[in-house]
Amino acid sequence: xxxxxxxxxxxxxxxxxxxxxxxxxxxxxxxxxxxxxxxxxxxxxxxxxxxxxxxxxxxxxxxxxxxxxxxxxxxxxxxxxxxxxxxxxxxxxxxxxxxxxxxxxxxxxxxxxxxxxxxxxxxxxxxxxxxxxxxxxxxxx
Numbered sequence: 753x754x755x756x757x758x759x760x761x762x763x764x765x766x767x768x769x770x771x772x773x774x775x776x777x778x779x780x781x782x783x784x785x786x787x788x789x790x791x792x793x794x795x796x797x798x799x800x801x802x803x804x805x806x807x808x809x810x811x812x813x814x815x816x817x818x819x820x821x822x823x824x825x826x827x828x829x830x831x832x833x834x835x836x837x838x839x840x841x842x843x844x845x846x847x848x849x850x851x852x853x854x855x856x857x858x859x860x861x862x863x864x865x866x867x868x869x870x871x872x873x874x875x876x877x878x879x880x881x882x883x884x885x886x887x888x889x890x891x892x893x
Contacts, residue, residue, distance in 0.1 A: 757784055757852070759791040760800040764811055769857035771885030773869045773892065774839075775878040776846035776853050783852040786876035790856065793872065801855040809847035812840070839891070842880050854878070861885035866892070 756762055757780075777783045783802060790800050803811050843853045856869050866883035870892040873881060881892035 757787050757802040757804075759784075759787045759797055760802040760854075761797055762802060762804075762808075764803075765798070765801055765855065765857055769855075771858040771861045771866075771883075773856045773858060773866050773873070773881065773883050774843060774854065775870070775873050775881035775892070776843055776851045777873070777876060777878050778846075778851045779877065780852065782876040783854065786854065786873050786878065789872050789876070790869070793868075795856060795869075799857045801857075803847055803853045803855070805847060805850055808853055809844050812844045812847060812853065839880050839882050846880070858883075858885065 777786060787800055787802065791797070803809075847853050854873065856873075858865055858869065863883070866885075870878075870881050870883070874893055879893070883890055883892055
């Protein structure tokens with residue numbers, strides 16, 4: 753069973769977010785501190801998802817029992833994340849290794865908001881960060 757991070761969901765967000773920041777963090781304590789800081793900065797549990805371990809990797813691969821709902825998320829994710837396939841696969845690999853993949857749904861596609869979120873995550877040892885939204889994607893960090 754996947755560990756739960758307080759202040760974050762462990763379910764793929766539905767409906768799929770139109771804008772998001774994604775990254776991986778290796779350490780559970782760093783992950784918890786990052787999520788706590790995101791919550792303190794106004795992001796609710798519904799806005800922050802943490803996927804971890806084989807179950808998290810399977811969710812990203814679309815192999816969980818709620819595959820229909822995940823499929824809709826991944827189709828939308830693919831639309832937003834075209835061109836960063838390597839990072840998505842890197843996040844799957846990170847989850848398989850026991851790292852935590854964090855998805856943060858953003859209220860809008862403002863690059864300053866994405867950079868602010870990335871700054872919080874990076875201060876807690878996040879890696880392989882990217883932002884997606886408005887049909888574009890870009891690496892962070």
